[in-house]
Amino acid sequence: MNSIIAFAIVTAIILGSMGFGVLAVRRIKMTPQELVVGNRSFATILLCVLFAGEVVTSFTFLGAAGYAYSRGAPAFYILAYFPATLIVLFLLGPTIWRRGRESNFLTNADYFASMYQSRVLGLLVAICGVFFLVLYLTVQLTGIQILLEIAGYGSVQIGSTGTIAFVLIVIFVFFSGLRGVAWVSMVKDVLVLGAILFAGIVIPVHFFGSPVNLFAKLREAHPDWLTLRSNLLPNGTVWFVSTVLVNAVGLVCWPHGVAAIYSARDEASIRRNAMLLPFYLMILVLVFLAGFSALLLMPGLKGDDVDQSFMRVVQTHYPAWVLGGVAGAGCLAALVPGSALILAAGSLIAKNIVGIFSKSFVERHQTAVTRVSVIAVALFAFVSWATARSTLVSMLLVAASGAAQFFPGMLLAFFDRRPSASSIAAGLIGSLLFLCWTTAVKLPVIAGVNVGLVAMALNFAVVGLVNLAGLTLYSRRKLTIGKTLYTDGRE
Amino acid sequence: MSSAKRFNIVTILFTGIPLFAVSFGICFANRDEPILFGFPFLLSYLIFWAGMTPVCLWLADRSARR
Numbered sequence: 171m172n173s174i175i176a177f178a179i180v181t182a183i184i185l186g187s188m189g190f191g192v193l194a195v196r197r198i199k200m201t202p203q204e205l206v207v208g209n210r211s212f213a214t215i216l217l218c219v220l221f222a223g224e225v226v227t228s229f230t231f232l233g234a235a236g237y238a239y240s241r242g243a244p245a246f247y248i249l250a251y252f253p254a255t256l257i258v259l260f261l262l263g264p265t266i267w268r269r270g271r272e273s274n275f276l277t278n279a280d281y282f283a284s285m286y287q288s289r290v291l292g293l294l295v296a297i298c299g300v301f302f303l304v305l306y307l308t309v310q311l312t313g314i315q316i317l318l319e320i321a322g323y324g325s326v327q328i329g330s331t332g333t334i335a336f337v338l339i340v341i342f343v344f345f346s347g348l349r350g351v352a353w354v355s356m357v358k359d360v361l362v363l364g365a366i367l368f369a370g371i372v373i374p375v376h377f378f379g380s381p382v383n384l385f386a387k388l389r390e391a392h393p394d395w396l397t398l399r400s401n402l403l404p405n406g407t408v409w410f411v412s413t414v415l416v417n418a419v420g421l422v423c424w425p426h427g428v429a430a431i432y433s434a435r436d437e438a439s440i441r442r443n444a445m446l447l448p449f450y451l452m453i454l455v456l457v458f459l460a461g462f463s464a465l466l467l468m469p470g471l472k473g474d475d476v477d478q479s480f481m482r483v484v485q486t487h488y489p490a491w492v493l494g495g496v497a498g499a500g501c502l503a504a505l506v507p508g509s510a511l512i513l514a515a516g517s518l519i520a521k522n523i524v525g526i527f528s529k530s531f532v533e534r535h536q537t538a539v540t541r542v543s544v545i546a547v548a549l550f551a552f553v554s555w556a557t558a559r560s561t562l563v564s565m566l567l568v569a570a571s572g573a574a575q576f577f578p579g580m581l582l583a584f585f586d587r588r589p590s591a592s593s594i595a596a597g598l599i600g601s602l603l604f605l606c607w608t609t610a611v612k613l614p615v616i617a618g619v620n621v622g623l624v625a626m627a628l629n630f631a632v633v634g635l636v637n638l639a640g641l642t643l644y645s646r647r648k649l650t651i652g653k654t655l656y657t658d659g660r661e
Numbered sequence: 662m663s664s665a666k667r668f669n670i671v672t673i674l675f676t677g678i679p680l681f682a683v684s685f686g687i688c689f690a691n692r693d694e695p696i697l698f699g700f701p702f703l704l705s706y707l708i709f710w711a712g713m714t715p716v717c718l719w720l721a722d723r724s725a726r727r
Contacts, residue, residue, distance in 0.1 A: 249707045250683040253714040257680045260718050382699030389693075396701035398691045407688050414684045441722050448714045455708055 172490040176321040179494025183361065184501055188342045191354035195346050202536040205347035206276045206517040208433040214442045216352045220430050220510075221421070221443055222450055223355030225252065226362060228313025228504035234454060235369075236477035238461030242395035244405040245458055247413050252451040254418035260444035262422050264437035265584060271432075277514070278428035278576065279522035285583035288591030289526055294598065295576065296522035299425040303515040304547065305569035306424075308555040310504040310511070311336065317504075320481045321497040333552075340548045343509045343516075344541055348433055351509045358506045361499035363453060368496065369480050370456020373463045376487075381459055388462055395462075408618035416622035419577040426507070426514035512551075516544035568605045571622025575601045578629045593636035601629035675721035679714045683707065 203209050212220065230248065237245035266281065273284050279299060283292025314336075342350065371381075378384040388395055399406040421427040434440045464479035468486070471479055481500075484493050520540040579594045608614070608621045616624050690706040697705045 243701070243703060246704060246707055249704075249711060250687065253711050254680055254683050257676050257714065257718065260721070261676055380699075385696075385699040385701065396693050397703055398687070407691055410687055411684050414687075418680070418684070441718070445715045445718045445722070448711050452708060452711050455704070458704070 172493075173321065173323040173325050175490040176323070176494035176497060177318075179491060180318070180321050180498040180501055183495070183498030184338060184505065187354050187357040187361075187502060188338060188346075188505075190357055191342065191346050191350035194353040195350045198347075198349065200347060200537055202276060202517070202520075202540055204349065205537055205540055206513060207270075207429055208348040208352065210271060210432060211435050212349075212352060212433045212439065213435050214439045214446070216356075217430070217434050217439050217443045218446050218450070219355040219359050220348075220352040220433065221447055222359055223351065223506040224426055224430060224510050225255075225421075225447075225451070226359075226454075226503060227310060227507040228317070228500055229309055230454065231362065231366075231457065231500050231503045232313055232316060232477045232481070234457045235461035235464065235480045238458040239465045239471065239479040240476040241405055242392065243398050244410065245461065247410050247417075249451075249454050249458075250410070251414045251417040251420075252454070253448050254414055255421045256444040256447055258418050259421045259431070260441055262580070262584070263431050263434075263440040263444065266422060266428065266580070267431050267434055267437055267440055270428075275432060276429070276521055277518050278423075278425045278580075279518055281428065281583070282576075282579055282594070283522070286579070286588060286591035286594055288595075291579075291591040291595050292522050293526055294595055295579070296518040298572065298598065298602065299518050299576075300515045300523070300547065302569040302573045303425060303511045303518075304551045304554065307508055307511045307515075307547075307551040310508040311552070311555045313504040314501055316478055317481065317497040317500045320478060320485050321493060323485065336548070336552050339505050339508050339512070340545060342505075343512050343544055343548075346509075348429065348510070348513055351506060351513070352433075354502070354509075355506045358499070358502040359450070361495075362503050365496045365499035366453050366456045366460070368492070369460035369484070370453075371459075373480070373483060374459050377463060377467060384459065384462060384466070387466055391466060395465075403618065404615055406618055409615055409620055412618075412620035412623040416571060416574050416620050416626065419574050419580075422580055423576040424514075424573045425518060426510040429510070429514050429517070512544050512548050515547040516540050519543035519547065568602070568609050571605055571620070571625060572602055574622050574626060575605075575629050577626060578633055582633065589633050589637045593633045596636045597629040597631075597633040600632040601625040604628055669725065671724035672721045675717045675724065679710055679717045682710045682713075686710075 198204060201209070208216075234245055234248050237248070269275065269281065269285070273280070275281055275284065277296065277299075279292040279296035282295045283289050342354075346354075374381045374384045378387060385396070398410055422431070431440060434443070460480040460483075464483045467483050468479065471482070481493075481496070484496050517540050520536060520543045524539060524543070525536075575598055578597055582589055582594070602625075604625050605621060608616075608625075614621060687703065687706070690703055692703065693701045695702055700708075
């Protein structure tokens with residue numbers, strides 16, 4: 171009975187908000203511009219909820235609490251890197267937006283191809299980007315699976331429910347595009363806010379009287395939980411600083427982050443967005459409180475189970491409708507970024523992978539090709555998630571630090587004297603191979619430093635060396651990706 | 662409005678300070694005490710800077726506009 175109530179609420183939340191998203195965009199004609207970057211028309215508020223939707227994912231929702239549960243203070247890095255990534259967005263976002271508008275970019279691979287005058291580099295960035303996005307998408311799928319499992323009180327066949335949820339997100343993306351995602355994100359933010367307020371305030375007050383008492387109890391039980399370990403130890407201060415720095419470049423590196431930048435109406439909206447979002451992101455403190463409460467109420471969870479920590483508390487101590495509401499909000503926190511990820515991957519495939527081989531065809535049918543790619547990406551992600559989950563989890567570390575490896579290329583394009591395309595490609599490949607190696611030998615830190623930052627240093631070094639050596643693997647050609655290849659009826 | 666004009670010294674200062682604070686700055690804030698409202702100092706410090714970031718960015722934006 172409980173599982174039926176919880177499931178009914180989760181279903182109502184998902185269907186209701188998706189219906190809302192589709193309704194919100196029903197009168198809008200779907201050009202590729204509209205589908206992928208919302209016709210570059212989002213003002214500050216819509217932009218804020220879109221960014222919030224992409225940043226606060228089910229990983230934040232479950233993972234941040236899980237991190238606080240299993241490790242304590244290292245979880246605070248999430249609260250540190252959000253302001254950092256918004257500062258980077260504030261500095262670089264407006265220029266990226268302006269270039270995207272001038273040359274009509276849709277993807278981050280367009281940016282690379284145009285800035286470094288090389289379609290091959292664009293292809294490389296697109297392939298890496300799709301790979302990272304698919305991996306990230308599987309995290310969201312795992313998030314949905316965890317939430318549905320808990321909402322089912324252990325009685326429901328999860329494989330089938332996961333599949334249904336997944337079909338829903340594909341249908342949704344197919345029709346609504348990025349604008350629909352932004353509208354659903356609005357519903358999602360309200361619900362997530364409610365869920366987090368509940369988890370971070372109601373639970374501590376209910377069981378401990380107040381957050382102050384929660385911390386007092388925590389100090390008794392785990393005295394070392396609220397500070398970082400010293401310098402070079404795993405999860406120490408050096409790890410913290412390097413992880414914040416690597417994650418800070420995320421919004422201007424992840425393909426879906428760049429698409430969100432393009433979707434802005436003007437430069438000022440991007441800056442205002444960066445100024446407003448830190449306020450919203452402070453609610454993450456409450457997620458930590460939820461994780462700490464779970465640690466005291468339900469100690470002993472190990473391994474992947476820590477991600478379920480505070481959801482288990484809700485499941486055990488509160489009625490089914492509360493659980494349904496919280497799980498539904500969590501599912502939206504997976505579906506919204508999932509949709510943005512699928513869209514970004516679909517546009518990369520359509521424009522920068524298929525488009526390279528058959529320009530005229532893609533030009534004529536770009537919306538259709540993007541939509542077909544969306545389905546292809548989704549299917550691929552789903553099949554690999556269903557068949558090889560454990561392999562994916564280990565590769566995830568590559569994706570998380572891997573997307574940051576786009577940063578040298580993004581940054582160096584800001585200068586008038588740019589490195590050659592081949593050096594950017596060499597840096598990217600070199601750093602990714604390095605990350606694959608560290609993952610293979612299970613080396614998450616080197617001398618306490620997050621390997622992602624080491625890889626980025628390597629990346630910059632390779633770019634510099636290849637440039638100094640003057641190696642050019644293929645000739646430079648003049649091409650303007652936006653104006654000549656993809657006009658979208660604008661020029 | 663050229664991009665070169667945007668990156669004046671005030672902009673760099675007002676974006677650099679919070680960026681430094683939430684990254685390298687935590688080395689100096691990695692303490693439990695002083696405890697404010699029960700929160701460990703490290704957490705209060707990060708909450709403070711999450712709140713200060715919009716203020717700093719607003720000032721950076723204003724200075725670039727002038």
